Amino acid sequence: xxxxxxxxxxxxxxxRRARRQLDEAAGYVEAAAFAALMGASVDxxxxxxxxxxxxxxxxxxxxxxxxxxSLVDGENAVAAAVAALRGIEASAFADPHYAGVIAxxxxxxxxxxxxx
Numbered sequence: 001x002x003x004x005x006x007x008x009x010x011x012x013x014x015x016r017r018a019r020r021q022l023d024e025a026a027g028y029v030e031a032a033a034f035a036a037l038m039g040a041s042v043d044x045x046x047x048x049x050x051x052x053x054x055x056x057x058x059x060x061x062x063x064x065x066x067x068x069x070s071l072v073d074g075e076n077a078v079a080a081a082v083a084a085l086r087g088i089e090a091s092a093f094a095d096p097h098y099a100g101v102i103a104x105x106x107x108x109x110x111x112x113x114x115x116x
Contacts, residue, residue, distance in 0.1 A: 011062025018092035
């Protein structure tokens with residue numbers, strides 16, 4: 001199923017807290033993407049690509065990003081996004097598949113950005 005930008009995306013999270021955490025993670029990833037965009041190195045472009053992929057996944061899960069990216073440090077933004085994603089309880093999703101997607105996304109971001 002393809003979701004176009006004109007369609008309303010229903011969040012897959014059942015709880016308001018989980019939806020807020022998804023939104024928060026998307027905001028942090030957006031801030032990290034913005035910081036990477038301002039750089040000019042090959043590593044910055046790789047970070048931008050990783051952030052774009054993560055934002056696509058988060059958007060498909062219903063996340064909305066409305067963070068003021070000027071208020072977030074790009075280096076710490078990914079760590080904050082990973083923490084927000086890992087803070088979402090699996091029971092917050094009707095389908096356990098989505099909890100797995102979130103866990104995998106957090107692991108991928110952690111690995112790609114060498115968060116340890």
